[in-house]
Amino acid sequence: MDATPQAFDRVLSSMCxxxxxxAARAAQRFLADNPGDPATYxxxxxxxxxxxxxxxxxxxxxxxxxxxAGGGTEANMQAVxxxxxxxxxxxxxxxxxxxxHFSFQKAADVLDVNLRLVPTDDxxxxxxxxxxxxxxxxxxLVVGVAGTTEFGRVDPxxxxxxxxxxxxxxxxxxxxxxxxxLPFTDHAWHFGHAPVDxxxxxxxxxxxxxxxxxxxLARDDATLDALAVETPYLExxxxxxxxxxxxxxxxxxxxxxxxxxxxxxxxxxxxxATANATYLAENLRDRGYDVVTPELxxxxxxxxxxxxxxxxxxxxxxxxxxxGEARVVCMPHVTRAMLEAFLDTLDTARVG
Ligand code: PLP
Numbered sequence: 180m181d182a183t184p185q186a187f188d189r190v191l192s193s194m195c196x197x198x199x200x201x202a203a204r205a206a207q208r209f210l211a212d213n214p215g216d217p218a219t220y221x222x223x224x225x226x227x228x229x230x231x232x233x234x235x236x237x238x239x240x241x242x243x244x245x246x247x248a249g250g251g252t253e254a255n256m257q258a259v260x261x262x263x264x265x266x267x268x269x270x271x272x273x274x275x276x277x278x279x280h281f282s283f284q285k286a287a288d289v290l291d292v293n294l295r296l297v298p299t300d301d302x303x304x305x306x307x308x309x310x311x312x313x314x315x316x317x318x319x320l321v322v323g324v325a326g327t328t329e330f331g332r333v334d335p336x337x338x339x340x341x342x343x344x345x346x347x348x349x350x351x352x353x354x355x356x357x358x359x360x361l362p363f364t365d366h367a368w369h370f371g372h373a374p375v376d377x378x379x380x381x382x383x384x385x386x387x388x389x390x391x392x393x394x395x396l397a398r399d400d401a402t403l404d405a406l407a408v409e410t411p412y413l414e415x416x417x418x419x420x421x422x423x424x425x426x427x428x429x430x431x432x433x434x435x436x437x438x439x440x441x442x443x444x445x446x447x448x449x450x451x452a453t454a455n456a457t458y459l460a461e462n463l464r465d466r467g468y469d470v471v472t473p474e475l476x477x478x479x480x481x482x483x484x485x486x487x488x489x490x491x492x493x494x495x496x497x498x499x500x501x502x503g504e505a506r507v508v509c510m511p512h513v514t515r516a517m518l519e520a521f522l523d524t525l526d527t528a529r530v531g
Contacts, residue, residue: 187512191521192498194328194356196510198432199387199444205435206389212427214247218414223427226434230382233437234394237362238354238378239371244403245396246420247382247430251355252282253421254379254395257406258351259286260421261377261397262320264405265349274313275322276305276334280353283322292319303327303471305334307342314346321350325368326357329500331477331508333357333366340373349376355393359385360475362442363449370398377402382433385448387440387511392429452476452509459507459518466525476509482525489528495521 187197198206209223217224227247235243248254263271272293275283279296287294297313300306305323314321321343323334336352343350354361354368358380361368370378378396382388397403406419440448456476463470469481482490482505490497497505507513507521 188517189494189521190496190510191507191513191517192496193510194384194508195390196385196387196512198389199436199439201439202388202432202436206428206432209427209431212431213424214427214430215418215420215423215425216413216415220427223430227430230394230430230433230437231396233434233441234380234382234396237358237437237441238369238380238396240369240396240398243370243396243398244400245394246403247425247433248393248395248420249391249422249425249429250383250393251280251353251379251381252285252393254355254381254393255280255282255351255353256286256289257395257421258322258377258379259283259292259320260290261402261405262349262351263290263292265401266319268317268319270317271319272315272317273320273322274310274318276310276324278303278305278327278329278332278334279322279324280328280355293317299332303330303332305339307335307338310339311342314342314348318346318348321346321348323350323352324357325352325354325361325366326475328356329504329506330471330479331357331473331475333361333364333368333474336366336368336375337373340375344374350374351376352378355379355381356384357475358394359445360449360452363446364475370396382436383429385445385510386433386436387448388433388436389428391426392433392436394433448511449476452511452513455509455513455515455518456507458515459509459522462518462522466522466529471504477506478509479504479506481505486525486528490521490524493524493528495524
């Protein structure tokens with residue numbers, strides 16, 4: 180079958196992007212290496228340690244435990260799994276805001292835990308009072324999101340961490356998308372800012388690593404020990420990952436992406452994306468659209484269904500939030516020229 184990879188010049192919906200050229204080259208070299216078997220593939224295992232160290236630097240934790248996961252879904256699932264296995268409750272509950280990524284529904288389903296979703300405040304962030312009221316003796320994990328999928332909101336991480344600590348439960352931060360923007364903001368979001376037990380940060384999103392490269396980080400080794408199973412047929416004796424065989428390309432690509440971009444290129448990307456989000460929000464408002472003021476560079480706005488459909492029919496990849504707003508994610512491939520062309524399309528679609 181003849182197929183063409185997706186061009187990025189009209190993609191506004193995705194949380195993935197073109198990999199950094201150095202990352203793409205590195206990935207190509209490690210296509211056959213399996214970091215799931217580190218004793219057989221020591222070089223890619225060393226690269227994975229390097230990625231962990233680098234992600235620790237980004238997230239304020241020296242020498243983190245963790246690994247390069249398949250993506251944010253796997254990392255979130257592992258956070259829930261560790262919490263389930265470390266709690267004393269027979270009927271564990273995960274307390275999270277309604278803005279949490281749907282991967283937590285999958286985790287709850289697969290791991291047979293209860294997901295208790297708590298309404299967000301009027302500005303789409305977790306509401307600490309509501310979260311505190313939802314936590315009980317069965318709560319195994321409280322989740323905060325640092326960069327929500329639909330509105331790019333950053334939850335009040337220190338407040339949520341304090342609630343979890345007070346209740347004696349674990350605390351997880353999902354920074355899968357936001358993690359490569361937040362270091363260049365004033366937000367308190369990581370291990371260095373609050374008692375965070377586990378954290379998701381995905382190199383294959385804003386980090387510009389090739390897919391698959393998710394990041395699962397834990398403050399202490401006990402988390403990984405809780406996840407580990409014995410692995411008799413491998414050269415190593417235990418494995419804490421969810422997947423068995425994993426992508427050497429993802430690991431090597433993440434290492435190269437971090438080496439090439441941390442911190443200067445990531446900062447430049449953050450500044451460019453933020454300027455683009457502000458530009459888009461202002462230009463939409465000028466045209467009379469109702470816009471949710473961006474916090475991280477993601478712009479959600481009301482768009483009539485007919486216009487949404489016309490824009491999509493013109494080749495733009497645009498998606499909607501659960502409550503119906505159109506959302507534009509200002510990823511590294513999204514340029515000012517793209518946004519100008521998008522606004523032109525909107526204008527035409529509207530007139531038509
Ligand atoms: N967490 C957040 C905040 C996300 O935005 C996403 C995906 O967009 C995920 C988790 C899931 O990541 P993945 O699709 O890599 O599994």
